Amino acid sequence: LIDETEPQPKRRGPKPESSLLRRQGKRQDIIEVTAKLMQAHGYNGVTLKSLASEMNVTEPALYHYFDSKQDLLFVIVQQTIDNVLEKVTGLVQQAIPSALKLQQVLLLFSNQIIEQMPMFATYFQDRGELSQERSAEIRTKERHLIHLIADVIAQGMETGEFRKEADPLVTAFALIGASAWVYRWYDPAGRISPEDLSRQIAAVGLNGCLTDKGRELLESQN
Amino acid sequence: LIDETEPQPKRRGPKPESSLLRRQGKRQDIIEVTAKLMQAHGYNGVTLKSLASEMNVTEPALYHYFDSKQDLLFVIVQQTIDNVLEKVTGLVQQAIPSALKLQQVLLLFSNQIIEQMPMFATYFQDRGELSQERSAEIRTKERHLIHLIADVIAQGMETGEFRKEADPLVTAFALIGASAWVYRWYDPAGRISPEDLSRQIAAVGLNGCLTDKGRELLESQN
Numbered sequence: 001l002i003d004e005t006e007p008q009p010k011r012r013g014p015k016p017e018s019s020l021l022r023r024q025g026k027r028q029d030i031i032e033v034t035a036k037l038m039q040a041h042g043y044n045g046v047t048l049k050s051l052a053s054e055m056n057v058t059e060p061a062l063y064h065y066f067d068s069k070q071d072l073l074f075v076i077v078q079q080t081i082d083n084v085l086e087k088v089t090g091l092v093q094q095a096i097p098s099a100l101k102l103q104q105v106l107l108l109f110s111n112q113i114i115e116q117m118p119m120f121a122t123y124f125q126d127r128g129e130l131s132q133e134r135s136a137e138i139r140t141k142e143r144h145l146i147h148l149i150a151d152v153i154a155q156g157m158e159t160g161e162f163r164k165e166a167d168p169l170v171t172a173f174a175l176i177g178a179s180a181w182v183y184r185w186y187d188p189a190g191r192i193s194p195e196d197l198s199r200q201i202a203a204v205g206l207n208g209c210l211t212d213k214g215r216e217l218l219e220s221q222n
Numbered sequence: 223l224i225d226e227t228e229p230q231p232k233r234r235g236p237k238p239e240s241s242l243l244r245r246q247g248k249r250q251d252i253i254e255v256t257a258k259l260m261q262a263h264g265y266n267g268v269t270l271k272s273l274a275s276e277m278n279v280t281e282p283a284l285y286h287y288f289d290s291k292q293d294l295l296f297v298i299v300q301q302t303i304d305n306v307l308e309k310v311t312g313l314v315q316q317a318i319p320s321a322l323k324l325q326q327v328l329l330l331f332s333n334q335i336i337e338q339m340p341m342f343a344t345y346f347q348d349r350g351e352l353s354q355e356r357s358a359e360i361r362t363k364e365r366h367l368i369h370l371i372a373d374v375i376a377q378g379m380e381t382g383e384f385r386k387e388a389d390p391l392v393t394a395f396a397l398i399g400a401s402a403w404v405y406r407w408y409d410p411a412g413r414i415s416p417e418d419l420s421r422q423i424a425a426v427g428l429n430g431c432l433t434d435k436g437r438e439l440l441e442s443q444n
Contacts, residue, residue, distance in 0.1 A: 042350060044266055125350075128264060146407075163429060166422035167414060174426045177403025178396040185368075185395055192389060200388035204396045207385060208430035 027065045030055065031079065034072045035118035043073060043126035073126060074134050080123045081141045084112055085148075092148050098156030099206070099214040100221050105149060106205045110179045110198035114186070121183040146172050153209065161214030175205040249287045252277065253301065256294045257340035265295060265348035295348060296356050302345045303363045306334055307370075314370050320378030321428075321436040322443050327371060328427045332401045332420035336408070343405040368394050375431065383436030397427040 033055055037046045048069055052059045066072050091104045113120045130138065150172040156162035166174070179201050188194055210218065255277055259268045270291055274281045288294050313326045335342045352360065372394040378384035388396070401423050410416055432440065 128347075163425075165425040165429070167418075170414060170419060170422045171426055173403055173407050174400035174423050177406075178400040178427075178430075180403060181395055181399025184399075192392060196389075197392060200392045201396050203385075203387040204393055204430040207387070208400075208426040210429075 030065055031075055035076050035122045038126055039118040039121040043129045073129060076119055076122050077127055077138055080119045081138060085141055085145050088145060088148055092152055097217050098152050098159060099161045099218040101152045103206050106202035107198060110201045113179055113182050114194045114198055117183060124183055160211060161217060162209040163211055178205050252287055253297055257298050257344045260348055261340040261343040265351045295351060298341055298344050299349055299360055302341045303360060307363055307367050310370055314374055319439050320374050320381060321383040321440040323374045325428050328424035329420060332423045335401055335404050336416045336420055339405060346405055382433060383439060384431040385433055400427050
């Protein structure tokens, strides 16, 4: 039924899909090397020239992927917040007790920061270098994220799983701060392993909220 | 016995003491205005020219007090850490239970950050702009501070006042992070008063550590 002798179209070079994948891989490499350089030297201490030299490519090769250093910073910041926002949104939508939700959110957040330290360090250090318009876009996402977490805390206060000594929003910022601070002091080559670190920071944050009831509920779930 | 007719030495201008005080007051004004400008625009967004214009003085008048913008940043960072270090040292030397010490340290730290937001914001944002030598001097003080707090936590773990789920140093950094993060999000003109904020953040941090025994001990002391 099919004429197997029909000639196949000539292949010129690799298939388009793999070329696209390679291009995307290269683009992601540039993003991650930029984040490492900005973590070490700050936004103002990095130039496209120093980036090209670090990646062993020409400056025009970089312009193939990004128009400016500002664009690169924006992509770093955007990827970082979008990634956390997507994962946290997934976690808080589960039909599980608030204590368990918060535990998962704190573990996720600590893990993400520790695993992607250069991206988060650049985010926290250099986010202020974004243009006003881009900064406003990121601020909207940050607000969304903090309110997702504050809502879990407020729900847990209603069910009696969490203490009511602090405002849910203040608590959410305190817990985020406890995890985020890691980018300023943690040395992954030091005596505390990344796994222990994220588990311990999540534990301190969770203990900061749990009532006896919340703790019992959590222990019965884990 | 004293010849009251002896002529007094002529006063030329104000007494030296009051001139010194005025000079010190002026110097402190410059430090605080610089911190406000750096909080808003970052180290790289502030010039001695913009500072002089903000203070309504000439640039040479500023050079009377400081040799450079770098010197000004160093004084801001130094004053901020020295002040916290001195107060925390006083608190941890008291002969009181660890739970009470940690409560006082957390309240102090939160209060200081909220009261001196421009100084701390400049510290946290722009501390990386210091020269290597100066940065090393500050790092030594930061290490001293974090170990003072970690020691209180370790002692409270030994007496059974604090949970042992996290390393004392990790816990100390988590608690510092929870308070310090305030500089990034808190608006003193918003719905949460500075007093409530520092009390609530200290409560979340303390709850992150306390065992039932520690909580009972603390309640009996307060």
